[in-house]
Amino acid sequence: MNPHEAKTTEPKLEPIVIGTFIILIALVAGIAFFSDRSTRKFFESMLWVDEIHAVIDVAKDMELDLREAESALRSYIIGGDHLKRDEYLEKASACVDLHFVKLRERMDHIAPESGSVDRIESLLRTRIKLLNESQRQYESGQGLQNEVLQRGSRSMEQLVEAFQEFANQGHQLLTSRISERQKEAQTMQTAMAVSGIAGAALAAFALLLILRGLANRREAGRQMLASLREKEVLLKEIHHRVKNNLQIISSLLVLQSEKLKDSGAKEIFAECGERIQFMASVHQQLYASGNLMRIEFGKNLSDIASNLMRSHVLTGCDVTLETRVSPLKLDIDTSQALGLIATELILNSLKHGFKGRESGRIVVELLSEDPCKLIVVDNGIGLQGNAGIGSSARMGVGLVKALTRQIRGAFELVNESGGGTRATISFPLPGDLKTGATP
Amino acid sequence: MDPLRILIAEDEAVTATALELELRSMGYRVAGIVDTAEDVVSAADQLHPDLVLMDITLKGVLDGITAAVAIRGRTGIPVVFLTAHADETTMQRAVFSGPFEYILKPFSHTELKTAIETSLKKQQTESEKRSASAPTA
Numbered sequence: 001m002n003p004h005e006a007k008t009t010e011p012k013l014e015p016i017v018i019g020t021f022i023i024l025i026a027l028v029a030g031i032a033f034f035s036d037r038s039t040r041k042f043f044e045s046m047l048w049v050d051e052i053h054a055v056i057d058v059a060k061d062m063e064l065d066l067r068e069a070e071s072a073l074r075s076y077i078i079g080g081d082h083l084k085r086d087e088y089l090e091k092a093s094a095c096v097d098l099h100f101v102k103l104r105e106r107m108d109h110i111a112p113e114s115g116s117v118d119r120i121e122s123l124l125r126t127r128i129k130l131l132n133e134s135q136r137q138y139e140s141g142q143g144l145q146n147e148v149l150q151r152g153s154r155s156m157e158q159l160v161e162a163f164q165e166f167a168n169q170g171h172q173l174l175t176s177r178i179s180e181r182q183k184e185a186q187t188m189q190t191a192m193a194v195s196g197i198a199g200a201a202l203a204a205f206a207l208l209l210i211l212r213g214l215a216n217r218r219e220a221g222r223q224m225l226a227s228l229r230e231k232e233v234l235l236k237e238i239h240h241r242v243k244n245n246l247q248i249i250s251s252l253l254v255l256q257s258e259k260l261k262d263s264g265a266k267e268i269f270a271e272c273g274e275r276i277q278f279m280a281s282v283h284q285q286l287y288a289s290g291n292l293m294r295i296e297f298g299k300n301l302s303d304i305a306s307n308l309m310r311s312h313v314l315t316g317c318d319v320t321l322e323t324r325v326s327p328l329k330l331d332i333d334t335s336q337a338l339g340l341i342a343t344e345l346i347l348n349s350l351k352h353g354f355k356g357r358e359s360g361r362i363v364v365e366l367l368s369e370d371p372c373k374l375i376v377v378d379n380g381i382g383l384q385g386n387a388g389i390g391s392s393a394r395m396g397v398g399l400v401k402a403l404t405r406q407i408r409g410a411f412e413l414v415n416e417s418g419g420g421t422r423a424t425i426s427f428p429l430p431g432d433l434k435t436g437a438t439p
Numbered sequence: 440m441d442p443l444r445i446l447i448a449e450d451e452a453v454t455a456t457a458l459e460l461e462l463r464s465m466g467y468r469v470a471g472i473v474d475t476a477e478d479v480v481s482a483a484d485q486l487h488p489d490l491v492l493m494d495i496t497l498k499g500v501l502d503g504i505t506a507a508v509a510i511r512g513r514t515g516i517p518v519v520f521l522t523a524h525a526d527e528t529t530m531q532r533a534v535f536s537g538p539f540e541y542i543l544k545p546f547s548h549t550e551l552k553t554a555i556e557t558s559l560k561k562q563q564t565e566s567e568k569r570s571a572s573a574p575t576a
Contacts, residue, residue: 236526240496243523244451247544251457258460273547280545287526311549 013213020206027199031192038188045181048110052170055106062099069095076135085135092128096121111173116166123159130155239287246280271347274311278304278339286332297335298325298366301374304342305364312350319350319360326368331430337403338374338425344400345376345423353380353421371409371426379420383413400425443559444470446488448479448506449521450498454544458492458521458551465552476501483510490558495522495529504536511537517562519554521546538565 069091076084100121107117130152137145250273257269281303285295302323309321330338346362354360357380365375397413400423404411409427416422445467449455459469470488473479475498483491491510495503507518520533520541533541540558542550 236524239526240523243544244454247523247546248451248453250545251451251454254457254460255453270548276545277547280543284543307547307549311547 013209013216017206017209017213020202020209024199024202024206027195027202031195031199034188034191034195038185041181041184045177048177051106051109052174055103055110058099058102058106062095062103065095065099066092082139085132089128089132093125096124096128111169116162116169120159120162120166123155123162127152127155127159235287239283242283243280246276246283250276274308274347275340275343277307278343279336282332282335282339292332294329294331295335296327297330297338298327300335300339301325301342301364301366304339305346305362308343308346308350309362312347314350314354317354317357317360319354319362322361322363323365324363325366328366328368328372334407334427334430337407338427341400341403341425342374342376344396348396349376349378349380349421353378355381357381371428374425374427376423377416377420379416379418382415382419383421442466442468443489444468444486445555446470446479446482446486446491447472448474448476448491448497448503449494450474450496451494454494454521461548461551462492464548465555467555475499476503476506479503479506480509480513483514483516487514488516490555490562491516491518492555493518493520495520495524495533504532507539508536511539517558519558 069088072084072088072091075081076088100117103117130148134145134148134152137143137148253269253273253276257266260266260269282295282300285300286292289295302325305321305323309319342364346364349362353362361379363375363377365373365377367373367375401411404425404427407427409425412422412424412426414422414424445462447455447458447462447469449458449472455472455474459472462469470486471482473482477499479491479493479497482488491507493503493507497503497506503520503522507520510516510518518537518539520539521544522529522533522541523544524530530541533539538561540554540561542554546554
């Protein structure tokens with residue numbers, strides 16, 4: 001089984017990692033929420049304690065002020081000065097007014113529903129009023145002060161009860177507050193601990209998945225590299241085999257041509273060898289370029305022309321070659337066909353174009369305009385005296401026409417005005433190569 | 440003057456036979472045809488050819504480059520590589536293993552002729568240099 005196929009059946013890690021991280025982020029957000037709530041409750045508790053202290057301070061201040069006012073009362077009892085009695089009453093009333101305003105403000109923060117403060121204030125004011133009434137009765141000498149004193153005693157009992165109630169309420173409030181805070185603290189501790197443990201577990205899980213993903217990727221990369229190397233070796237072997245086979249075909253032609261008596265037939269075998277050479281050079285360029293889709297045909301054409309000139313040196317005729325080749329990248333099929341066409345045209349010029357001449361010139365042009373053109377021009381004897389091209393008994397023109405049709409091109413063979421022949425192959429670029437054409 | 444003798448190391452029989460024919464047509468004599476690296480080294484020792492035409496891929500454990508280095512070291516006989524391998528690594532190995540000529544398969548008659556002549560010329564120049572620099576008695 002292909003190892004890459006096995007990989008595709010495994011679940012994708014990305015959604016799992018993303019899901020894990022989303023949960024992890026939610027947990028961290030939860031911990032942050034609980035932490036914020038806990039901090040706020042802590043500060044609220046501190047403020048509450050401060051408020052309690054403030055109430056105690058107001059109560060103490062009120063006690064001190066009332067004690068100070070009592071000094072006037074003592075002066076009145078000792079000296080009988082009515083003004084001192086009035087001073088006491090005034091100070092005591094002012095003290096109650098002032099401190100109960102403060103006390104009520106504080107109590108609003110602690111226990112707004114509680115009515116104990118109002119009751120204590122009312123009883124305290126009643127107590128002061130009864131005290132004043134008792135003194136006035138005493139001063140009038142009518143002996144009615146006892147009845148007022150009895151009412152004062154009841155008022156005092158009620159005041160003690162109110163204070164007791166106030167203290168009990170405070171105690172209950174404190175107890176419930178502590179209990180509430182303990183429960184909250186416990187809940188938050190549990191929530192934070194669970195979130196922390198779950199977060200750590202998820203982080204470890206995510207880390208494990210990421211590491212596994214990285215290991216898988218590394219392994220896949222290693223397998224791909226191994227596969228690539230395997231293919232490179234295979235390609236190298238195929239290339240070697242193809243070239244060896246072409247060599248064997250070329251060698252067979254050499255061996256078979258040795259048995260031939262006819263020089264014309266021997267020449268045909270030699271030309272076949274040259275065509276095999278050209279095909280091998282296309283193959284070589286394809287392999288060397290590393291691009292199996294297209295090759296630089298311009299360079300290939302120059303090589304073909306130079307090789308043919310070297311292998312077909314005419315006796316008694318000095319033929320020169322001129323190449324004007326534009327860079328043009330072509331697919332393998334078009335390159336192969338054009339290479340064979342160029343071989344035929346150059347061979348025809350060499351074999352039939354310069355009969356009876358001492359010198360000559362062959363120009364090979366490749367134009368990358370649209371349509372592209374391959375032009376082979378010679379300044380030889382022209383078509384009238386060119387038996388080779390006119391009579392297509394050999395591959396020559398017939399092959400050129402067939403190959404031109406194959407690349408959907410047009411073939412034109414004309415006499416040059418100054419002598420010689422001009423062969424033009426016009427061909428369109430294959431659609432997918434148009435953008436890759438080098439100007 | 441006796442024709443120059445060339446030893447062929449090629450494991451493809453058809454190619455070796457065609458080479459023999461081509462060499463004869465060029466005026467050379469074929470000293471022998473072998474198909475392994477081990478055989479070509481011992482044949483070079485025994486036959487003392489003027490040149491060895493060596494395929495890089497041969498039968499046996501060793502390859503043509505190793506055999507060429509051994510022959511060059513033991514006898515100084517010039518070697519021309521014939522190879523269908525044109526990859527960078529093989530060519531670098533062939534070029535850096537010694538002053539050897541090489542031609543790529545499939546090769547033409549002209550390419551074969553030129554490579555042999557260049558290699559023999561190089562060998563001759565080296566021999567002349569050695570003779571000139573050798574201390575005279």
